[in-house]
Amino acid sequence: VLIDLDTLSETSDFQADLCIVGGGAAGITLALEMIASRKHILLLEGGGLIPTAQSQSLYQMDIVSPRFQPTTRSRLRYFGGSTNHWEGSVRTMDPIDFETRAWVANSGWPISHSELLPYYDRAFSYVETAPRQPDERPFLEHLGRFRDQFDAGGFSFRLSYHSPPTQFGVRYLDRLQAATNVTIATNANLMSINESSNRSSVESLTICNYKRRTATVRARFFVIALGGIENARALLLSDAVTPGGIGNENGLVGRYFMDHPVVKALTFYPTDDFIRSWNKGAAMYRSTPYNRYLEASEATLRRHQLPNSRISLVPAPQMRTSKGIESAHQIEKAISERRALPNILSHLGNILGDRDLIMEAWRRTRGDTPAKSRGDDYGGYLIEMMMEQRPDPENRIVLTDVRDSLGLRRGRVHWRVAEQDKDDLRRMVNLFAKSAGAQGLGIVRSWLELDDTDRTFTDLLSFGSHHMGSTRASHDPRRGVVDANQRVHGRANIYVAGSSVFPTGSHVPPTATIVATTIRLADHLKKWLS
Numbered sequence: 001v002l003i004d005l006d007t008l009s010e011t012s013d014f015q016a017d018l019c020i021v022g023g024g025a026a027g028i029t030l031a032l033e034m035i036a037s038r039k040h041i042l043l044l045e046g047g048g049l050i051p052t053a054q055s056q057s058l059y060q061m062d063i064v065s066p067r068f069q070p071t072t073r074s075r076l077r078y079f080g081g082s083t084n085h086w087e088g089s090v091r092t093m094d095p096i097d098f099e100t101r102a103w104v105a106n107s108g109w110p111i112s113h114s115e116l117l118p119y120y121d122r123a124f125s126y127v128e129t130a131p132r133q134p135d136e137r138p139f140l141e142h143l144g145r146f147r148d149q150f151d152a153g154g155f156s157f158r159l160s161y162h163s164p165p166t167q168f169g170v171r172y173l174d175r176l177q178a179a180t181n182v183t184i185a186t187n188a189n190l191m192s193i194n195e196s197s198n199r200s201s202v203e204s205l206t207i208c209n210y211k212r213r214t215a216t217v218r219a220r221f222f223v224i225a226l227g228g229i230e231n232a233r234a235l236l237l238s239d240a241v242t243p244g245g246i247g248n249e250n251g252l253v254g255r256y257f258m259d260h261p262v263v264k265a266l267t268f269y270p271t272d273d274f275i276r277s278w279n280k281g282a283a284m285y286r287s288t289p290y291n292r293y294l295e296a297s298e299a300t301l302r303r304h305q306l307p308n309s310r311i312s313l314v315p316a317p318q319m320r321t322s323k324g325i326e327s328a329h330q331i332e333k334a335i336s337e338r339r340a341l342p343n344i345l346s347h348l349g350n351i352l353g354d355r356d357l358i359m360e361a362w363r364r365t366r367g368d369t370p371a372k373s374r375g376d377d378y379g380g381y382l383i384e385m386m387m388e389q390r391p392d393p394e395n396r397i398v399l400t401d402v403r404d405s406l407g408l409r410r411g412r413v414h415w416r417v418a419e420q421d422k423d424d425l426r427r428m429v430n431l432f433a434k435s436a437g438a439q440g441l442g443i444v445r446s447w448l449e450l451d452d453t454d455r456t457f458t459d460l461l462s463f464g465s466h467h468m469g470s471t472r473a474s475h476d477p478r479r480g481v482v483d484a485n486q487r488v489h490g491r492a493n494i495y496v497a498g499s500s501v502f503p504t505g506s507h508v509p510p511t512a513t514i515v516a517t518t519i520r521l522a523d524h525l526k527k528w529l530s
């Protein structure tokens with residue numbers, strides 16, 4: 001059954017066995033999994049079946065950060081959620097990502113990689129990729145001796161898989177509508193989660209449509225699946241009984257918020273032999289489409305006490321890897337910020353060496369693109385690293401006093417890359433450069449050495465748009481908002497689904513892990529509901 005709350009002349013209250021709030025990857029997966037339970041499932045979605053400005057504007061937030069993406073652009077607020085614009089890169093996290101790593105404060109998941117593996121296998125079919133390959137080595141055979149040489153140097157090739165990309169709303173609406181025990185209500189915005197006076201459980205939700213007509217939802221169990229930012233906001237907003245919001249007794253809701261910073265880290269000039277082997281690798285192996293990337297091996301991460309990060313090799317034109325163009329940007333930034341440039345002479349040298357490219361870049365900005373130019377020639381493999389960000393309590397979601405169009409307090413994101421994260425990146429780049437050199441694989445030029453004005457973490461920084469950590473999971477209520485089964489600590493019947501429960505974020509795009517953890521949650525709820 002599909003109900004549009006905006007078109008109902010009167011809104012009546014709802015009753016269900018399980019109420020899921022949020023129709024993105026997490027909420028839709030959970031609803032699909034629960035069809036077999038035969039219990040009455042109510043799925044509430046704040047947007048409609050198509051995007052509207054009215055719904056999307058509710059994603060507006062204040063941002064306190066040297067650089068963070070506007071939250072109206074990095075998320076979509078309608079049925080299917082942000083899977084309506086995701087890129088479909090799929091991978092399991094690594095075993096080490098789940099461990100308590102002595103060198104990463106606040107690391108450690110309450111579940112292990114091996115416990116999650118069967119759920120990953122089920123998740124891969126929801127995102128419509130080929131089955132997970134327990135042995136990835138045959139996929140990398142075309143790399144010949146280079147695969148082993150990288151291994152010997154402490155870096156290993158890995159695979160990531162392609163989702164079509166599956167748009168969960170489009171792909172699964174029919175299946176949900178066909179289920180007799182599922183009701184989907186669109187334009188149903190969560191306003192508050194209403195606790196019992198002794199805070200032991202949730203009694204109801206208050207929802208409203210865009211005409212501000214409210215309704216009450218009662219259920220045995222509630223799951224909040226609003227995405228990596230809104231999950232925290234919804235708990236913070238629900239503070240009628242617990243000061244500071246549901247589950248916030250220890251001040252953790254909203255804290256440890258993470259994304260995957262994507263950083264222009266280095267240019268790799270591999271040997272011709274390597275490039276020949278690399279190019280032999282088709283993007284398909286035994287009908288499985290895949291991508292290859294490098295990461296530091298587990299032993300390297302342990303020995304050098306580093307967080308995880310992804311090293312993707314992408315051949316780039318000289319226009320993107322020119323030292324001279326970057327030096328010109330450094331000088332421009334230093335002048336505008338009235339700061340001294342310690343390496344001014346080498347910047348001037350770089351500009352002289354690439355003056356033709358700089359002229360060409362300038363001509364291109366005026367729409368004058370030459371038919372053939374040096375700027376388009378091969379300029380090495382540009383490596384933009386996707387970093388694991390250390391969980392930092394100061395990176396957080398809080399509420400402001402400004403109200404959105406539904407009358408709810410708007411959120412604010414505090415986000416930065418800490419000095420320790422920057423240092424991790426420097427150390428990783430140096431290790432990779434030394435390893436590639438020692439194994440005779442090629443030459444590496446670090447972009448960080450050129451960077452005197454912190455452009456790496458400001459103008460050049462981009463993002464995975466992977467919002468994680470703001471309602472982290474832990475066995476210990478003093479360290480996490482939810483427990484190992486994603487139930488809010490101290491509450492009998494409210495759960496959180498999605499990447500907000502990740503205690504750490506690896507470098508791996510989150511959706512496969514969101515779906516896997518949600519299927520695990522579904523198995524848990526099925527037991528309780530029966």
Ligand SMILES: Cc1cc2nc3c(=O)[nH]c(=O)nc-3n(C[C@H](O)[C@H](O)[C@H](O)COP(=O)(O)OP(=O)(O)OC[C@H]3O[C@@H](n4cnc5c(N)ncnc54)[C@H](O)[C@@H]3O)c2cc1C
Pocket residue numbers: 021022023024025026027044045046047073074075076077078079080081082083085086087088089090188189190191225226227228230464465466497498499508509510511512514
């Ligand atoms: C450009 C881009 C590319 C990406 N590429 C990848 C990739 O390649 N691989 C990968 O793994 N991940 C990728 N991601 C991330 C991926 O899109 C998210 O991880 C995933 O969509 C999160 O699913 P979710 O269900 O937790 O949240 P969402 O998809 O955000 O769903 C939340 C749902 O809740 C609804 N909602 C919000 N507030 C309310 C409310 N108050 N009341 C009721 N409903 C509400 C929303 O409308 C939405 O439908 C990408 C993201 C972006 C932006």
